[in-house]
Amino acid sequence: MSSRTRGRDRTNEIGLDYSDYKGQPTTLCQGCGHNSISNQIIQVAFELNIRPHEIIKLSGIGCSSKSPAYFLGMSHGFNALHGRMPSIATGALMANHHLKAVGVSGDGDTGSIGMGQFKHVVRRNVRMVYIVENNGVYGLTKGQFSATADEGLELKYAGVNEFRPIDVCQEAIVAGATFVARSFSGDPNQVRELLKAALSHGGTSVLDIISPCVAFNNADFSTKSYTYGKQHEEPLHNLDYIPVREEIYIDEYAPGEVKPVQLHDGSHILLRKLEAEYDPTDRIKALSRLESALEKKELVTGLIYFDDARSSLAELEGLADEDLPLAQMPEERLRPTPEQLNQVMNKFL
Amino acid sequence: MGVTEPTIKPTPVAESDERVNDFSIVVATANGTGSQTANLTLLRAFFKMGIPVNGKNIFPSNIQGLPTWYHIRVSRDGYVARRETSEVLVAFNEVTVHQDLQELPSGSICLYNDDWRNIPEREDVVMYGVPVNQFLREVGARGKFRDRFTNMIYVGALSWLLEVELDAIEEALSYHFGGRQKLVDSNMEVIRLAYDWAAENLEKRDPFRVEPMNATEGKFLITGNEAAALGAIFGGFNVAAWYPITPSTSMIDALTAHAQELRVDEDGKPSYAIIQAEDELAAIGMVLGAGWAGARALTATSGPGVSLMAEFAGMAYFAEIPSVIWDIQRVGPSTGLPTRTGQGDVTFAYNLGHGDTKNVVLFPADPKECFEFGTTSLDLAEQLQTLVLVLSDLDLGMNNWMTNSFDYPEEPLQRGKVLSAEDVEEKGFSRYKDIDGDGVTYRTLPGNEHPMAAYFTRGTGHNEHAVYSERADDWTQNMERLMRKFETARTLVPRPVTDEVEGAEIGIIAYGTTRAAIEEARDRLAAQGIKTSFMRLRALPIVDEVQEFVERHERVYVVELNRDGQMYDILRLEMPEMALKMTSLAHLDGMPLTAAWVVENLLEKEQSV
Numbered sequence: 031m032s033s034r035t036r037g038r039d040r041t042n043e044i045g046l047d048y049s050d051y052k053g054q055p056t057t058l059c060q061g062c063g064h065n066s067i068s069n070q071i072i073q074v075a076f077e078l079n080i081r082p083h084e085i086i087k088l089s090g091i092g093c094s095s096k097s098p099a100y101f102l103g104m105s106h107g108f109n110a111l112h113g114r115m116p117s118i119a120t121g122a123l124m125a126n127h128h129l130k131a132v133g134v135s136g137d138g139d140t141g142s143i144g145m146g147q148f149k150h151v152v153r154r155n156v157r158m159v160y161i162v163e164n165n166g167v168y169g170l171t172k173g174q175f176s177a178t179a180d181e182g183l184e185l186k187y188a189g190v191n192e193f194r195p196i197d198v199c200q201e202a203i204v205a206g207a208t209f210v211a212r213s214f215s216g217d218p219n220q221v222r223e224l225l226k227a228a229l230s231h232g233g234t235s236v237l238d239i240i241s242p243c244v245a246f247n248n249a250d251f252s253t254k255s256y257t258y259g260k261q262h263e264e265p266l267h268n269l270d271y272i273p274v275r276e277e278i279y280i281d282e283y284a285p286g287e288v289k290p291v292q293l294h295d296g297s298h299i300l301l302r303k304l305e306a307e308y309d310p311t312d313r314i315k316a317l318s319r320l321e322s323a324l325e326k327k328e329l330v331t332g333l334i335y336f337d338d339a340r341s342s343l344a345e346l347e348g349l350a351d352e353d354l355p356l357a358q359m360p361e362e363r364l365r366p367t368p369e370q371l372n373q374v375m376n377k378f379l
Numbered sequence: 380m381g382v383t384e385p386t387i388k389p390t391p392v393a394e395s396d397e398r399v400n401d402f403s404i405v406v407a408t409a410n411g412t413g414s415q416t417a418n419l420t421l422l423r424a425f426f427k428m429g430i431p432v433n434g435k436n437i438f439p440s441n442i443q444g445l446p447t448w449y450h451i452r453v454s455r456d457g458y459v460a461r462r463e464t465s466e467v468l469v470a471f472n473e474v475t476v477h478q479d480l481q482e483l484p485s486g487s488i489c490l491y492n493d494d495w496r497n498i499p500e501r502e503d504v505v506m507y508g509v510p511v512n513q514f515l516r517e518v519g520a521r522g523k524f525r526d527r528f529t530n531m532i533y534v535g536a537l538s539w540l541l542e543v544e545l546d547a548i549e550e551a552l553s554y555h556f557g558g559r560q561k562l563v564d565s566n567m568e569v570i571r572l573a574y575d576w577a578a579e580n581l582e583k584r585d586p587f588r589v590e591p592m593n594a595t596e597g598k599f600l601i602t603g604n605e606a607a608a609l610g611a612i613f614g615g616f617n618v619a620a621w622y623p624i625t626p627s628t629s630m631i632d633a634l635t636a637h638a639q640e641l642r643v644d645e646d647g648k649p650s651y652a653i654i655q656a657e658d659e660l661a662a663i664g665m666v667l668g669a670g671w672a673g674a675r676a677l678t679a680t681s682g683p684g685v686s687l688m689a690e691f692a693g694m695a696y697f698a699e700i701p702s703v704i705w706d707i708q709r710v711g712p713s714t715g716l717p718t719r720t721g722q723g724d725v726t727f728a729y730n731l732g733h734g735d736t737k738n739v740v741l742f743p744a745d746p747k748e749c750f751e752f753g754t755t756s757l758d759l760a761e762q763l764q765t766l767v768l769v770l771s772d773l774d775l776g777m778n779n780w781m782t783n784s785f786d787y788p789e790e791p792l793q794r795g796k797v798l799s800a801e802d803v804e805e806k807g808f809s810r811y812k813d814i815d816g817d818g819v820t821y822r823t824l825p826g827n828e829h830p831m832a833a834y835f836t837r838g839t840g841h842n843e844h845a846v847y848s849e850r851a852d853d854w855t856q857n858m859e860r861l862m863r864k865f866e867t868a869r870t871l872v873p874r875p876v877t878d879e880v881e882g883a884e885i886g887i888i889a890y891g892t893t894r895a896a897i898e899e900a901r902d903r904l905a906a907q908g909i910k911t912s913f914m915r916l917r918a919l920p921i922v923d924e925v926q927e928f929v930e931r932h933e934r935v936y937v938v939e940l941n942r943d944g945q946m947y948d949i950l951r952l953e954m955p956e957m958a959l960k961m962t963s964l965a966h967l968d969g970m971p972l973t974a975a976w977v978v979e980n981l982l983e984k985e986q987s988v
Contacts, residue, residue, distance in 0.1 A: 121668025357673030
């Protein structure tokens with residue numbers, strides 16, 4: 031990548047400015063990890079010289095799903111129903127298999143209401159980037175546990191989570207995913223690298239991006255020794271009060287290294303970057319690695335599983351070699367001839 | 380409700396007049412024994428003999444073992460509605476034979492398996508026993524062939540009794556087996572054996588027989604679902620997503636089979652994709668995704684599936700996404716009677732979706748209209764950028780109906796208001812701005828390279844530019860425009876088909892497959908000196924003609940196959956000033972409507988006039 035693509039005020043190789051890839055101003059909370067992810071999507075599309083009209087951006091319902099309005103304003107977008115983004119993406123990509131789809135979902139949208147569609151889009155290997163902006167909590171409805179919330183996690187309003195978390199990456203691999211990665215919204219370099227890889231993948235690329243919620247994933251302050259919380263002694267009794275916080279960014283960390291990250295509420299997560307020699311093509315090892323990480327309460331980051339041998343849905347449907355998308359086929363391809371109608375009718379008794 | 384057939388006279392058997400080409404057959408067998416082959420063979424043989432015929436499969440929700448009945452009506456007058464009773468019983472299910480025999484009117488005949496231990500008797504029914512085991516031994520039938528050949532035995536014996544031509548039977552078998560002569564021969568062997576045995580051993584003691592006519596020339600037999608599939612193929616569908624559910628599955632089976640022949644180019648490249656979804660939620664989601672991206676997309680389902688599609692239906696209406704649902708109606712609420720027919724989804728379909736949702740709904744009455752509406756539904760969906768539901772039913776969808784040849788669509792595919800990059804450059808683009816005043820706005824498709832072409836589709840409130848808005852004026856203006864668009868829909872949907880009789884005080888309004896029973900009922904009423912006019916609705920929203928029709932008649936009966944009179948309700952709401960002139964004749968027991976029911980209930984209401 032040439033250095034001229036690095037700057038935000040430069041044009042890329044197709045003559046577009048960085049600002050051409052921006053969307054509407056965000057309405058998410060200040061400091062929300064989702065905004066950081068949006069920024070990386072903008073950056074990657076700019077760096078990869080993607081023509082905005084070649085992209086469609088899709089989402090379900092929830093905080094995460096609002097974010098496609100905040101990037102790639104020159105790309106068609108579809109904010110679908112809760113948990114139903116995969117089916118919209120599947121249909122759109124059957125109609126036009128040349129489009130690059132970037133889907134943004136959340137942990138509620140994917141891990142609960144949309145689990146069925148998530149697993150099936152992955153199983154069909156629809157060529158799209160499927161981002162889960164994962165914060166373990168329902169934001170828009172103000173602080174309920176999501177299915178990915180840590181077991182034993184205590185939240186001010188939701189109480190203690192008694193259930194095992196759903197591991198989005200494990201679910202994806204079990205469903206037959208061909209590209210599964212995890213990252214952290216505060217690690218823009220890794221997010222960008224994974225996004226670039228995901229966009230070049232020929233099937234479904236699942237990116238589970240841990241993206242802390244500034245407002246609601248707030249553990250009980252009295253049990254945490256986090257000075258930030260102490261400084262803000264307004265412990266969110268009033269749900270309308272959302273503290274203004276900085277987005278969390280972390281420094282580079284090396285492959286194999288464990289990086290503890292302090293979240294807004296003072297709790298910590300442990301990120302372990304997969305070591306350089308990790309082999310992402312072994313499905314069983316990938317699963318077992320995720321499972322042992324879950325037990326250690328670590329989050330492994332990086333490309334966890336990869337398989338480029340499996341055909342995409344468009345390939346299986348016989349569309350891949352076709353230059354013309356179904357949506358652009360002329361009438362003569364779509365309507366058989368009068369003679370063909372007669373032939374069919376003559377087959378009947 | 381017990382209804383008597385006026386055409387059946389309980390005359391003594393020996394003295395009865397001949398009944399030629401005008402009676403009904405009921406074949407009682409067990410599900411999963413292959414009797415469908417035998418029954419379709421009989422149906423097609425009558426058709427090949429030029430006799431108007433209709434077959435109805437009354438089957439259980441079961442794969443093997445439960446009782447099933449196949450009704451065949453031969454009618455020299457061309458009536459294809461179900462009749463309440465049959466005069467010819469093929470009793471080949473020991474489990475139901477007592478009940479089946481009880482239901483016969485006096486003077487009927489019964490062909491039964493003579494090997495049974497307890498053979499029921501009815502003195503006023505002519506009983507013909509057939510030694511099934513003997514035949515099976517003679518042809519050496521073992522295993523699964525026992526059941527299959529057993530069915531051919533009744534085909535053979537019945538053919539002798541009713542004078543069905545064996546050539547017609549053989550042609551029908553050849554059609555069924557796709558010309559595989561070995562299968563045709565082995566089945567014909569059994570049929571001939573039974574036929575010859577009957578000729579030698581049975582004494583014909585009844586008035587029922589068929590003779591050749593030429594009333595089926597130029598027609599063919601097809602199910603509504605297969606016709607609908609062909610309609611979609613000639614209507615330029617290019618994405619279908621679906622989830623298996625009776626009675627819609629055979630539409631997609633046919634779509635898949637015919638598209639493989641008709642919709643691939645010389646290089647074998649398809650111009651379509653058919654996806655079996657994980658559920659109906661995903662099926663309709665794929666349809667919306669495809670419709671949004673510019674495909675002509677459809678799904679086929681039935682009531683329970685439509686329930687699951689409700690959320691996306693509202694989105695299709697509000698975000699204005701072309702989409703088509705074929706609802707092959709079965710009987711609800713809930714799982715209901717999954718293998719029986721009805722018209723119970725009318726109000727649900729019309730308003731499917733929460734909030735103020737209104738959908739375009741089409742009502743095909745026969746295979747020819749299923750074919751036509753294959754194009755119409757996709758055209759309307761794209762022209763109006765909305766959801767279109769086609770309400771067929773199990774009776775139409777899964778049973779074989781005679782039809783005239785389908786007409787090749789005259790008009791090119793209607794693709795609606797879609798702007799190219801050049802159009803955007805020239806005219807600009809606001810996704811939800813009503814430029815033409817008809818409520819239908821312009822859209823662009825993903826992939827349009829113009830920098831101003833992109834917009835954000837959402838189910839949330841939006842302004843003319845498709846930008847998120849919670850403003851009261853944006854909301855109301857948009858919803859009012861959607862009403863305007865619905866008024867435009869009124870001008871585009873298929874008009875009603877009306878047969879107005881001069882001097883008729885009575886009008887009948889109906890839709891869909893009830894047509895067959897109503898046409899027959901009108902003839903019966905006319906024979907009693909009661910004139911009726913008939914308006915068959917083919918779509919919602921209704922057009923002005925409907926009100927004019929009601930105005931021109933003293934009393935209007937709205938006939939339909941549901942409990943609550945759903946279309947009657949809609950008509951009263953749409954034209955409240957006509958409410959008192961209309962009376963509901965609604966009925967649902969899972970069976971196709973009969974002329975007898977219509978006549979009896981209409982006359983009963985007439986008495987209270």
